Amino acid sequence: MHRLLLAFRAFFRILFNRALAEQIEPLLIAGPEAPPAEPKPAPKPKPPPKPAAPARSEALTLLASLQREARFVDFLRESLDDYADAQVGAAARDVHRGCAAVVERFFALRPLVDGEEGKEIEVPGGFDPGRFRLTGNVAGSPPFRGRIVHHGWEATACNVPEWTGGEAAARVVAPAEVELP
């Protein structure tokens, strides 16, 4: 159980802390006992250095956007135990409308396949397993014919905002608000 917790903490710290991530990367690639000197010649030429990498993860910017426009984090962080479904529903409608608008603007999601769910579809040979997940009696050879259970989603854009703020605010999801009299 302790390792599971540690793994989660490591995951998020690596995600949000660039310096830590850079320290840990060689450990995972080379193994702890490998000598640190003499890095192997890179198999591919290195890509040109990125111009001024953003100082915070896009994941955090997405989270901040969902909070700013739809109060998403407030919604998740509040316990629903004390409220009737109608009260939760009233809040959820607004949060839902705001989140949907953000996700649509950032990612412009579209179904992966045409056709209604329940209808037949043909999956061609040489399909990308990232685009189709086959279930049920997977046997024989393609093309496969089957029923669409879920049409899938694909982002047709990726317009996550750019962070231009300073280092100190890079981890802030929502600023504390103080009203002056």
Next chain:
Amino acid sequence: MTKSGSQYVIGIDLGTTNCVLAYAPLTEEAPRIELLPAPQLVAAGTVEARTGLPSFTYLASPHETGGGALDLPWAAGRDFAVGEYARRQGAEVPDRTVGAAKSWLCYSKVDRHQPILPWNAPAEVPKISPVTASTHYLAHLVAAWEAAFPDAPLARQKVVLTVPASFDAAARELTREAALAAGLPEGLVLIEEPQSAVYAWLAAMGDRWRRRLTVDNTLLVCDVGGGTTDLTLVRVGEEGGELVLDRMAVGNHLLVGGDNMDLALAHFVAGLFAEKGVTLDPWQSVALWHSCRAAKEALFAAHGPETHTISVLGRGSKLVGGTVSVEVDRAAVGELLLEGFFPQCTLGERPVRRRVSGFAEIGLPFESDTAVTRHLATFLSAHGEDGGAVYPSHVLFNGGVFKAARLRERLLATLAGWFSGEEAPAVLDPAADLDHAVARGAAYYAWAKEAGGVRIRGGTARAYYVGIETSGLAIPGAPRPLRALCVVPFGMEEGTEVEVPSQEIGLVVGEPAHFRFFSSPTRKQDRPGNLLPTCAELEETDSMETTLPADEDIEEPYVPVRFQSRITELGMFELWCAGTQTDKRWKLEFSVREEGEG
């Protein structure tokens, strides 16, 4: 690429509440019009590309600009923000937020070069002028363009900028000044927004428009934007067997729009909350405003629901617990908005002159009567012949307000009632989405100018007059009863010039000469040189002035002159004083700096 090195045509909609830039490459056979996503601050330190740029400026306090919080990819060390972040700030920090700068541009009671906005803000808040605010929005779009198209500087492209049809010559001059300061090209062309909406329709129709309209049809463009209502009539004529479009008339500048409707509904719903003992803070009030807009569109859709729940989320981090909701029903909202803004009225009714409290902001002359239908009745009656009203055979809707089907239906039903002997006016399907049609239409117009295509002919939408005293050789400025000398007739075309026949007018050497300046959108019969006995039925705008330098070798204390007026190829108005005994002439400038009550 054209001879001038332009690669693109660009249409910019400088809106009262939202700016949009549309463009099309000139290298293609047909205009393929796209919208430019403009990177803008959506929160401190967060830049997102959005299609529209809200026309708001937030003037930050020095404590808020640390850590590059207001920086853009192309600008560091900013102490103000424009766009979405500024719009959001407007709710909670209204004293530091400039909005509706465009409405101030055409308000001649204030000096529009002076830093007066935010209006009535405390002394320690920095202020900017309406011209500067407009420059900020345009400069932002220029920078966004150049970030996206570094090889095609905007100043080298063919650019068309939209203005309300009701903008007079002085407001157009100020718009142009703001545009040039922002880096738009000298060859910038201004186009009226309702005409732009027609171009957007033409762009969408292609050649099929010739089958949709026939000779002697009259098209009413009803453009209800966020803050203003703009009305225009376009007549279909024939020339050499081809259909042509002529802009017949434009309405007055009406400061009533969709925001008034959303605010009125929000005010009503806030009352429902108050009955439940809930008072809303500013953040919640703005959230309510947005919810009300969504509610209006849902309830007024063609087959909308009978009731709609409006919720306001709890403030603070307790969201679910603090959420309150009320139900509004369609009948109540219909009563409020249809009767408040689109009441059934007769063609003979006129707007009621009284102050309506509730949403009037101090400063701007908001319409006291919010009934768009009564303003429309006045407009159609003013432009008919033989005392009758103009019958529009077709209607083109523009502006986000008309996303609500019931508002369109109400307006059409009212129109049909006025002209019961005629066929009911037909609706032309709006071209693009109603929020972006003006920018798209402007880009299409720029394209049509370059590559050929149908154009709407218009000329000036107003006749212009100089206030003059005619008893003998008058010295302007003397407090005597004024007559109005027509210097520009209605419909004077671009690229033309007229000599105004009149008695000689004396200009005093070495002193500024002021002329009071008037306009009328309805007096189509006046010719240059006509003298009206009174200025009473004209609208006064910014006065014009010029100074004859004393060092020019003029012997007399004053120089006799006559007026010459000119509309440039770019549609800008110029008034000159030409000496009758010399070949010198002096240009009159709008004295927007000196204007005011006294």
